Amino acid sequence: MTAVSKKKLREVALSEEEYKRVVELLDRQPNDVELGMIGVLWSEHCSYKTSRPLLRRLPSSGSRVLQGPGENAGAIDVGEGWAAVFKIESHNHPSAIEPYQGAATGVGGILRDVAAMGARPVAVLDSLRFGPLPESRRLFDGVVSGIGGYGNCVGVPTVGGEVYFEPAYAGNPIVNAMCLGLVPAARLRKARAEGVGNLLLLAGADTGRDGIHGASFASLELDDSSEERRPAVQVGNPFLEKCLIEALQELAESTAVIGIQDLGAAGLTSAVAEAASKAGSGALVDVAEVPRREQGMSPYEVMLSESQERMLLIVKRGRQAEVQKVLERWDLHSAVIGMVTGDGHLDVVEGREQVARLPVDVLTSLCPTRTLEAKPPDHSRYRLDLTEIREEPADPPATLLRLLAHPNLCSRRPILRQYDHMVGNATVVRPGGDAAMIRINGTQLGIAMTTDGSGRYCELDPYLGAQIAIAEAARNIAATGARPVAITDCLNFGSPDKPDVYWQLEETISGMANACRALDLPIVSGNVSLYNDTDGRSIYPTPVIGMVGVIDDYSKRLEAGFKEDGDFVLLVGVTANDLGGSHYLEVEHGVFAGRPPEVDLLQERAVLEFILATAAAGLLRSAHDVAEGGMLVALAECCLLSEKGMRGPPLSTGGDLRFDALLFGETQGRFVVSLPSRSMPEIQNLARKHRIEIQMLGMTGGDQLEFEGQFKVSLEEMKRAHQGGLG
Amino acid sequence: MKFGVVVFPGTWSDRDCGQVIEQVLGAEVRFLWHKDRDLQGCDCVILPGGFSYGDHLRCGALARFSPVMESVVTFAEHGGLVWGICNGFQVLCETGLLPGALIRNDVCEFRCEPVHLFVERADLIYTANLDRGAVLEVPISHGEGNYFADAATLSQIEQNGQVVFRYCQPDGLVVPAANPNGSLHNIAGIVNEAGNVLGMMPHPERCAEAELGGEDGLKLFNSVLDSMREVLVAS
Amino acid sequence: MVNYLATVVVTLKQVVNDPQGLTVRSGLRQLGFEEVDEVRVGKHIEVRLSAENEKAARARVSEMCRKLLANHVIEDVRFQVEQQDAQVGASR
Amino acid sequence: MVNYLATVVVTLKQVVNDPQGLTVRSGLRQLGFEEVDEVRVGKHIEVRLSAENEKAARARVSEMCRKLLANHVIEDVRFQVEQQDAQVGASR
Numbered sequence A: 001m002t003a004v005s006k007k008k009l010r011e012v013a014l015s016e017e018e019y020k021r022v023v024e025l026l027d028r029q030p031n032d033v034e035l036g037m038i039g040v041l042w043s044e045h046c047s048y049k050t051s052r053p054l055l056r057r058l059p060s061s062g063s064r065v066l067q068g069p070g071e072n073a074g075a076i077d078v079g080e081g082w083a084a085v086f087k088i089e090s091h092n093h094p095s096a097i098e099p100y101q102g103a104a105t106g107v108g109g110i111l112r113d114v115a116a117m118g119a120r121p122v123a124v125l126d127s128l129r130f131g132p133l134p135e136s137r138r139l140f141d142g143v144v145s146g147i148g149g150y151g152n153c154v155g156v157p158t159v160g161g162e163v164y165f166e167p168a169y170a171g172n173p174i175v176n177a178m179c180l181g182l183v184p185a186a187r188l189r190k191a192r193a194e195g196v197g198n199l200l201l202l203a204g205a206d207t208g209r210d211g212i213h214g215a216s217f218a219s220l221e222l223d224d225s226s227e228e229r230r231p232a233v234q235v236g237n238p239f240l241e242k243c244l245i246e247a248l249q250e251l252a253e254s255t256a257v258i259g260i261q262d263l264g265a266a267g268l269t270s271a272v273a274e275a276a277s278k279a280g281s282g283a284l285v286d287v288a289e290v291p292r293r294e295q296g297m298s299p300y301e302v303m304l305s306e307s308q309e310r311m312l313l314i315v316k317r318g319r320q321a322e323v324q325k326v327l328e329r330w331d332l333h334s335a336v337i338g339m340v341t342g343d344g345h346l347d348v349v350e351g352r353e354q355v356a357r358l359p360v361d362v363l364t365s366l367c368p369t370r371t372l373e374a375k376p377p378d379h380s381r382y383r384l385d386l387t388e389i390r391e392e393p394a395d396p397p398a399t400l401l402r403l404l405a406h407p408n409l410c411s412r413r414p415i416l417r418q419y420d421h422m423v424g425n426a427t428v429v430r431p432g433g434d435a436a437m438i439r440i441n442g443t444q445l446g447i448a449m450t451t452d453g454s455g456r457y458c459e460l461d462p463y464l465g466a467q468i469a470i471a472e473a474a475r476n477i478a479a480t481g482a483r484p485v486a487i488t489d490c491l492n493f494g495s496p497d498k499p500d501v502y503w504q505l506e507e508t509i510s511g512m513a514n515a516c517r518a519l520d521l522p523i524v525s526g527n528v529s530l531y532n533d534t535d536g537r538s539i540y541p542t543p544v545i546g547m548v549g550v551i552d553d554y555s556k557r558l559e560a561g562f563k564e565d566g567d568f569v570l571l572v573g574v575t576a577n578d579l580g581g582s583h584y585l586e587v588e589h590g591v592f593a594g595r596p597p598e599v600d601l602l603q604e605r606a607v608l609e610f611i612l613a614t615a616a617a618g619l620l621r622s623a624h625d626v627a628e629g630g631m632l633v634a635l636a637e638c639c640l641l642s643e644k645g646m647r648g649p650p651l652s653t654g655g656d657l658r659f660d661a662l663l664f665g666e667t668q669g670r671f672v673v674s675l676p677s678r679s680m681p682e683i684q685n686l687a688r689k690h691r692i693e694i695q696m697l698g699m700t701g702g703d704q705l706e707f708e709g710q711f712k713v714s715l716e717e718m719k720r721a722h723q724g725g726l727g
Numbered sequence B: 001m002k003f004g005v006v007v008f009p010g011t012w013s014d015r016d017c018g019q020v021i022e023q024v025l026g027a028e029v030r031f032l033w034h035k036d037r038d039l040q041g042c043d044c045v046i047l048p049g050g051f052s053y054g055d056h057l058r059c060g061a062l063a064r065f066s067p068v069m070e071s072v073v074t075f076a077e078h079g080g081l082v083w084g085i086c087n088g089f090q091v092l093c094e095t096g097l098l099p100g101a102l103i104r105n106d107v108c109e110f111r112c113e114p115v116h117l118f119v120e121r122a123d124l125i126y127t128a129n130l131d132r133g134a135v136l137e138v139p140i141s142h143g144e145g146n147y148f149a150d151a152a153t154l155s156q157i158e159q160n161g162q163v164v165f166r167y168c169q170p171d172g173l174v175v176p177a178a179n180p181n182g183s184l185h186n187i188a189g190i191v192n193e194a195g196n197v198l199g200m201m202p203h204p205e206r207c208a209e210a211e212l213g214g215e216d217g218l219k220l221f222n223s224v225l226d227s228m229r230e231v232l233v234a235s
Numbered sequence C, D: 001m002v003n004y005l006a007t008v009v010v011t012l013k014q015v016v017n018d019p020q021g022l023t024v025r026s027g028l029r030q031l032g033f034e035e036v037d038e039v040r041v042g043k044h045i046e047v048r049l050s051a052e053n054e055k056a057a058r059a060r061v062s063e064m065c066r067k068l069l070a071n072h073v074i075e076d077v078r079f080q081v082e083q084q085d086a087q088v089g090a091s092r
């Protein structure tokens, strides 16, 4: 029955069954333009056809949630009438091919998602994975300067992020960008094409032949033929985007603007269909009215172009002039390209000629979902027998220095200083510690933000790994004194057509759902990036958690570095023999194996509450979570951030705790805090009340990290190791 | 005393300057749109940081042709205070109100980090509250802040004492290691001969509050405010 | 009116340091191109314009260079102008 | 070995958006150069190198273009190579 060639179907990335379904739904064959439109919207990237059924398991509601998944970005109430709007998104495939522009346009896209909600973007974070250095140097440098290049030019500070290097990402890097914006809650916008007769106004860049089929491209594996699809990469124009954002801010209170939708993957087709679908309306688009950058573009090309820096505004009929006046003030082109209709169809015309006519729901909600086969992978290669490994590191200071110099643990300063992290005069906790914090000018409110992923742990056990990512993000937020309140996530996986990858996806989402419920953290937005494979090999399953926290009074915020000499240093939480998947095993014994640390979610919650209570009471001078590299690395980081040493009695292990696990194990639910001695009684009280174990490690001061009679490392040596790690 | 802050398309330090002037300094601020010629009676015009016109072609190259700049040039020629910060400094060089040019950082990377500034001139309206030889900690945030002038111009600037700030170590030593971008003679900021037009790459508006990590920048804003009060009272 | 394509080459003056050139040079050397002695990076600007005749086109382009396309404190500029077939004209 | 000067011109592919060109174009128009139709901005890279002969020089420069000087995803590249007098050789 397929009256359409296989080649054509491949071009639009539809399967034969899907094509049959299209014909059934339409009760006719689609024409070429229609087929292209359906093809992109039914791509994994736009339709979430594989992940959608699984994503429903994630909790998305809560008392602070103003907007859950389904809009351009999620939004939460952060108090005093303010909403924080945020989302994370991947740009892995474009970045693999053109690192600078791929990463830059990734930032551009996520800024537009937030701006489309009516918010002013005020912070960007990134989460990056590459293959090992030096082979990945070009990609790494290009991506970092691309992220900085876009954010710096727009004037939104890049306040945080993370980067890891693992062979699993060598062919397929991960480039995720998160943006957070602020808006008075009453002015939150939605992407709805409401009100028959209202106008569709396209604003910003002119439309060119950029990235046609970018969405389906992102849903395909990278192979040699990617070469031919290369024009899918675009050149961003952050300058134009900055003007677009300012113009939208000027229109913030305009009642002439009914809805705003950014143009991203699948361009106009997606933007118009989504906006109409959300409003239950239809739309008519005249492609002849779309301002072009190039001559001779076909309706197909106009509808599928992914030219950057464009926005669709739904404007009250008759009031377009006042909106266009604001856009012109910013030298932005705009044009009325169509209107809202009431018949549930998306009509595309070129002048008088009908080009396409499709029911909106065929483009959006009726895309068939896919449930695939799941099968756990063979994990035998990751088996670990700790009894075969000696318990005492031969030379703890040498091991510590090697860990500090490891590209995954070393100083991120060479990256951070390429990002303007201060513009906006709001960054009250700068990047480099745990979470960053910005204040809301005119209030005492502070918003803490972090991104955390856990590909290594997820490779070993996706369920546990997912929980660890969430728990670690929550600890990073709490370490600033802010309460973790909501999440945006980006799920980076290989091809779900492989049963073991689909299994990883299922397990990860279950783990996330579980941790979110236990810690009372709704997921309000997110993104899924599948088909991260090269030559048949998948990346580690990599859920990236973007978490947001709130503190009512940012003057009570904490940072990770020690503050004063003579403060007590405590370890909060219990340590177990958690060496599975640790950086220690890798650096010291060349082993990547084992089971990741268990996350006791009840205990995790208790520790978070304890830290928040002690911070709120003003008892602490610093707080830092214990993560990769374990306790000794955490202590070294506290020293390095403050250029202060620490000195304590020799460390001893009780029960069956191994000495290497005490120093370098990655047991969850732990913090290192410092406090003035007078806080001690009160801390002990609170610890008892929250049933938290605390252990005195020593006292701040001096220029070394020392355990008397056991070992010591100088600040200078640690600094040298830490600073040189990225080469 | 009224500050004017110019807004070009692509400017982003306008809001930060406005916030400092209004909320920290408690002075009056007017935003001056690039398409307008009216300086609204401002006593000091700030050309703030950002990427005017995307820094396309060259930093500051296109901004200099905007209508507001015609008025700014006239204002400066009549002794008005014109203060270029970061992109504003670049615009002033392109306009010719200040000598030299700012080229790409020698490291070929954007740099956002605190630097130390050795204060060479404490007799200007901008630095009246400082002492010569004082050291300030102020952040930079630029990709093209590498000050260049040909040998003749450079020696003239030095002879005239037009260098206001040089990159230095925390102890005040002006050494190559303290130079973040390759600027000739560690130059971070210069004035015109008359002393009314100042250009500097570092961002004083970013360190005007202890909560943001320092207050050294506020000293410059206060200098302007205090000096201008005297001038205005006297006149 | 006739369509012309002007190709403008803007280079940093020899006395000006060229950080970008140095970076490219060290990049090339790291890639094994040790025979590379010096690299300088400039701009190549293509301007499509219409004019009465070639002389007029040259005059206008020369003015563009003086006013905007180059900063004479740091840059040298040169250009050439060639006539274009009418139909090759730009999009708008 | 002989000294050569390679002049490499890197331009954005015609289908690729050139934000810089667009801005320069509107800048020129605002300055009164209304006859300007289109502007595109690329890079002009001068590489001084030594090689056995011109053919070898060309081969090496071509490789440099492929490996570092241009990204073929979005850019086109062309170059020419000319021999240099020994004494005009590069500065270092």
Ligand SMILES: Nc1ncnc2c1ncn2[C@@H]1O[C@H](COP(=O)(O)OP(=O)(O)O)[C@@H](O)[C@H]1O
Pocket (backbone or CB within 6 Å): A045, A046, A055, A058, A068, A069, A070, A071, A072, A073, A074, A087, A089, A113, A264, A265, A489, A490, A491, A523, A524, A525, A526, A527, A528
């Ligand atoms: N992993 C996820 N978790 C929660 N929400 C998600 C996830 N992935 C996608 N979403 C939500 O689904 C919607 C569609 O996402 P996407 O297609 O990425 O949006 P856009 O095209 O506007 O960038 C958004 O509201 C997004 O927040």
Ligand SMILES: [Mg+2]
Pocket (backbone or CB within 6 Å): A071, A072, A113, A262, A264
């Ligand atoms: Mg969107």
